[in-house]
Amino acid sequence: MKLDPLPQLLRMFFTDWMVQQRNASQHTVKSYRDTWRLFLRFVAVRCGKPVVRLTLSELTAAEVIAFLHHLESVRGDTIGTRNCRLAALRSFFGFVATREPELMAQCAEVMNVPTKKAPIRAPDYLEPEEVQAILAQPDRSTLIGQRDHTLLSFLYNTGARIQEALDLCPQAIRFEAPGCVRLYGKGRKERISPLWPETVALLRSLLKRVPRPADAALFVNRYGSPLSASGVRFKLAEYVKAAAVDVPTLAQKHVTPHSFRHATAVHLVAAGVDVTVIRSWLGHVSLETTNHYAQANLETKRRALEQVEKPKTDSPPSWRRDQDVLDWLDTL
Incomplete structure (x- = not known):
């Protein structure tokens, strides 16, 4: 048989x-x-x-x-x-x-089974005050709180995907000025992301408190094993719930670790950073993905609208003056 x-x-x-x-x-x-x-x-x-x-x-x-x-x-x-x-x-x-x-x-x-088209929605990003409210929740006097605050700050600084952050090893970080980090994204694509001095200080402080081998995961649980993405999502949900007391808009949003990546992109757009730089920063394959964030930022749209010269309103448009709009159309 x-x-x-x-x-x-x-x-x-x-x-x-x-x-x-x-x-x-x-x-x-x-x-x-x-x-x-x-x-x-x-x-x-x-x-x-x-x-x-x-x-x-x-x-x-x-x-x-x-x-x-x-x-x-x-x-x-x-x-x-x-x-x-x-x-x-x-x-x-x-x-x-x-x-x-x-x-x-x-x-x-x-x-031949087809893929299904999904509606393209604007990313549900976090406003700066919402990010700060979440970052203020971890109790940094404890090791777990310090780790969580450092991880969330790192996500916001770099726009890293959650797995990219959880795979981070000390040897990938440049602590000397200018600080930067080497990230490995989808398809093993490698990119360099700049680090704020404040983020470098947070990473240095965490390593001082919990030393890690150069090639070992930096963010670990209480048993020394690498954090899981599900564990981060669970902790983040607790922080968001607590932060929503002070910032009620958070209660209406579904916040995940990826929300920090969205926030980074939109805030970079609002700061006037060129989209090609943002594309490199976030490791996007297509510029269309980065442009999606530019379309999502209402504040950027508002500023652009203010720069547009307003039409003079001394007289109504010619088609309004005409008694018969069809007569006006015939002149075109």
Whole structure:
């Protein structure tokens, strides 16, 4: 009896294709792994059998579509997350198509499952007074409070993604003036971000209190293990709730660690920093992403409007003076 190729193909996909041939980052591999964990368990429940008994022929486009619907309707995932999960599944079936030609039709059906368009909303950023209110919440007399205040200040200074900040090691920081930090973003892209003297002082003080090896994570929990993104979100929610007492507008916002990245971008735009500099600062691949923040800043729009020469209003427009607007249109 011929064994089903699914287990072997999955191993080859992750060990040979993803790691060796594509040289995918650790974060990408973990993301794809999590997608396949969810997908296989979902299909196993629908088929009424354990995961180990699933066959490749059962992983059809219909199952993929049902899985994507499950992500949004049951798990409450965003359209962006849904599309990322689909990308992981597509990648595998594209890999399978090159090794199992007889499954080409099945793979093509999965590859043709479309991504879903999501409405592009203006980022929900924090105002400067809201940022300061949140930063004032951690009790800096305690080690945990000092760590949290330093981490949040670092996020606001650099606009770093949360994982970029949690991966930070002391050797990536230049403490001498001018202070800066080396960050590693999506796709292993490297960038240099300037540091304010105040941020350098915070980082230096934290390292003095809790010395860390040069190549070890700087932000750790009470047991010395690197902080998790979920742990940061949990602590941040407590600080936001406390800060909302003094700044009520925070109660209306969904604040996450990524909100500090949005705040950094919008505040740089408001300060008049060129968008190409902001793009480099934040590590954006496309300038369109950076321009999104320029469109979101109402204060910048207001200042621009004030600079526009106001039309003279001594007389009404010519089309208002004309008795018949059609006569005016005929003159054009």
